[in-house]
Amino acid sequence: MNAPAASHPPSPHAVYLGHLKEGRLAYQFSLAAGRPVFFPRVACPYTGSTALEWRISKGLGTVYSSSVLYPRDGEPYNVALVDCDEGFRLMTRIERIPPQDVAIGMRVRFAVCAADAEEPCPVFIPMDAS
Structure with a gap:
């Protein structure tokens, strides 16, 4: 019996493109650094934290x-x-x-x-x- 395939969350790039397709300019905000992050990524370039939230410009x-x-x-x-x-x-x-x-x-x-x-x-x- 095969185990079900693991479900992976969409990549930051895929989330960003999804917002663009809906006419929104999305960016991430680093809670650890207290500043915006752009281009979307999996970790904050300032702190290395993965606690990034999506916001709409x-x-x-x-x-x-x-x-x-x-x-x-x-x-x-x-x-x-x-x-x-x-x-x-x-x-x-x-x-x-x-x-x-x-x-x-x-x-x-x-x-x-x-x-x-x-x-x-x-x-x-x-x-x-x-």
Whole structure:
């Protein structure tokens, strides 16, 4: 008689993707360190604790840096670092404006980009964009 297969909890990445698919930007919070943790992981990078809880970002942030990339084939695009109001930083893109117009200090809000992607990804748009 075979024993039933052990049930494993979903990986932090799978939980994160699940939230993105639902239109939410999730991050973890380390209870031991008292600070946010991003990109999702199994242990706090500051303390090594596995006591991480999931929280949902309000999706607001400020552009910390931005670079414009000019591929040989295709349109230019930006790669930006955004400081979310909850205290974590992520690499992303700022969309709905020309990449050259992204400015350090610009206030942005979260959106989900899923077009032609295997997985949804977080992007941001300027606060004043509709």
